[in-house]
Amino acid sequence: MPTPYLAKIPEHTLPPDIAEAHEKSMALRGDATFFEVFGNHPELYRWYTGSFYGEVFRGGLVERRIKELVRLRLSTEHGCRFCNQGNRVDALESGLTEDEIEALADYEAGPFSEKDKAALRLADVMRLTNAEGVMDRSLYKSLREHFSDAEILELGMTLGVLTGMAKFMFAFDLVEKEPNCPFPARER
Secondary structure (H helix, E strand, O other): OOOOOOOOOOHHHOOHHHHHHHHHHHHHHOOOHHHHHHOOOHHHHHHHHHHHHHHHHOOOOOOHHHHHHHHHHHHHHHOEHHHHHHHHHHHHHOOOOHHHHHOHHHHHHOOOOHHHHHHHHHHHHHOOOOOOOOOOHHHHHHHHOOOOHHHHHHHHHHHHHHHHHHHHHHHOOOOOEOOOOOOOOOOO
């Protein structure tokens, strides 16, 4: 269970929108530390959920299914239990199948289109654990077969925000981690 240094705001004092997210998180995950801590700064929470998730992730130029696919790839590679529990549900709702989700670990051999694989390769470049990751000419060419430069930019920016948020959530101990998480637990 996460034990952040930042204050956790009691559920009964959270603003209604954060309290609703807290309730859903408790039902799905049994933990809502992330939302309790964001109770300290509701405007920041609303920017993240409204501007990033509302306008870019669920809106934008790139279809949501692709964004859910790469988000799930990142969260499984990063070992974020909190994220994986929600991302799996959202991935299924966006049209991904159980077979696709189960094949993510070896997506090159999985039931994915070339478009999916190109996006997944970009996600691998953006992983927290890939310090040497760069979009090289070959990856760009592969992406360009399926996406415009504007869409590639959107995908990259989306992956960057997701990766940065993963690092933030791990560094601030806001989420539970999977055993495969490469980031050690903080000493208590």
